[in-house]
Amino acid sequence: MEKKMRVMTEKPLNAETPVESLRSWITANSIFFDRNQGMFPSEPISLEKWKLSVDGEIENPFHLTMDQILKMTKVIVANTFECSGNGRSLLKEKARGNTWTIGGVGNAVYGGIWLKDVLQQAGLKSSAKHVSFEGDDQSPGSAGIKFIRSLPIEKAMSTTLLAYEMNGEALPLKHGYPLRVLALGWTGANCVKWLSKINVLDRPYEGFFMDNVYRTYQKGEESKSGEVVTEITLKSFITQPLNEEELSAGTVVILGTAYAGETDVDRVEVSLDNGKNWADADFIGPHEKFAWRHWQYIWEAKEKGDFTLMSRAIDSDGNPQPMNADWNVLGYGNNGVEEHAITVHIR
Numbered sequence: 090m091e092k093k094m095r096v097m098t099e100k101p102l103n104a105e106t107p108v109e110s111l112r113s114w115i116t117a118n119s120i121f122f123d124r125n126q127g128m129f130p131s132e133p134i135s136l137e138k139w140k141l142s143v144d145g146e147i148e149n150p151f152h153l154t155m156d157q158i159l160k161m162t163k164v165i166v167a168n169t170f171e172c173s174g175n176g177r178s179l180l181k182e183k184a185r186g187n188t189w190t191i192g193g194v195g196n197a198v199y200g201g202i203w204l205k206d207v208l209q210q211a212g213l214k215s216s217a218k219h220v221s222f223e224g225d226d227q228s229p230g231s232a233g234i235k236f237i238r239s240l241p242i243e244k245a246m247s248t249t250l251l252a253y254e255m256n257g258e259a260l261p262l263k264h265g266y267p268l269r270v271l272a273l274g275w276t277g278a279n280c281v282k283w284l285s286k287i288n289v290l291d292r293p294y295e296g297f298f299m300d301n302v303y304r305t306y307q308k309g310e311e312s313k314s315g316e317v318v319t320e321i322t323l324k325s326f327i328t329q330p331l332n333e334e335e336l337s338a339g340t341v342v343i344l345g346t347a348y349a350g351e352t353d354v355d356r357v358e359v360s361l362d363n364g365k366n367w368a369d370a371d372f373i374g375p376h377e378k379f380a381w382r383h384w385q386y387i388w389e390a391k392e393k394g395d396f397t398l399m400s401r402a403i404d405s406d407g408n409p410q411p412m413n414a415d416w417n418v419l420g421y422g423n424n425g426v427e428e429h430a431i432t433v434h435i436r
């Protein structure tokens with residue numbers, strides 16, 4: 090039976106995927122986390138009315154209909170996608186925002202077109218340095234401002250997808266129907282839903298959702314002085330057993346996941362004694378460039394007692410997942426090993 094999502098706010102809808110559902114390599118559309126700044130369209134827009142406009146620092150401003158998009162070369166990509174604020178409520182020092190635990194992440198197989206194919210058709214001028222995307226939310230954001238985000242031209246011209254399909258179905262309404270941006274390996278905020286306008290710019294887009302949020306800054310600093318949140322940080326966590334689960338002595342199958350944005354995860358280690366000793370976990374399941382890697386570790390739990398379990402990922406450049414996350418005012422990018430530790434009771 091499918092577990093229920095944990096709803097943090099109803100209006101707008103912000104809900105996280107239950108841990109149990111993160112054990113599957115593909116996260117089903119029905120259970121994929123929801124993150125909305127505003128109310129999403131109440132019903133799907135008719136494709137006759139919808140079009141994507143492309144404008145700005147380009148030779149030929151034009152627009153594309155869905156029919157035209159569907160005739161372009163289709164790409165299928167598995168991508169793990171995480172909200173910048175995922176893990177926020179696990180930080181030791183409280184940070185402002187939705188109380189994500191670990192379920193603000195999921196992995197899906199998307200179908201769509203490369204953004205670069207659209208931009209090449211547009212003919213970029215030499216002044217083209219950033220690309221902004223506008224979403225068609227209803228009254229978006231507490232600030233009542235359109236959800237507009239930009240990406241640097243290098244990301245836009247390489248691994249950015251415009252997706253119209255999610256796990257073999259039309260992109261669900263909640264997730265951006267009919268078309269959304271997917272900056273592969275980058276956090277959710279970089280992936281505008283209900284995409285309607287693309288604007289090529291000579292500088293980053295300036296606006297609320299670029300400058301006031303989705304930046305890492307410290308207390309007493311201006312939000313704009315912080316870095317924009319881009320790539321997903323190296324992280325692993327345990328999905329089985331659950332935190333505070335009571336288990337019988339014997340074989341315990343520890344399951345988890347690990348991901349590193351645009352980088353590859355090389356290894357995952359597990360500790361059964363609060364970080365004193367570590368042993369290698371085994372990868373299980375598919376290995377795709379932008380997708381998480383699931384892993385398992387078989388624990389012969391002989392003794393009764395309380396145990397603190399941890400996992401630690403190491404990326405292909407040899408960087409380990411940090412023991413503690415770098416704190417920032419909005420609590421973005423919590424990838425700390427300790428913050429994600431769980432306790433289990435062997436009875």
Ligand SMILES: Nc1nc2c(c(=O)[nH]1)N[C@H]1C(S)=C(S)[C@@H](COP(=O)(O)O)O[C@H]1N2
Binds near residue numbers: 126127229277281
């Ligand atoms: N138009 C629009 N796009 C958006 C948002 C939004 O509020 N409006 N939220 C962003 C954020 S912060 C995240 S984490 C992802 C969430 O996508 P999902 O709801 O499909 O999981 O969408 C991003 N794109």
Ligand SMILES: [Mo]
Binds near residue numbers: 174
């Ligand atoms: Mo997000």
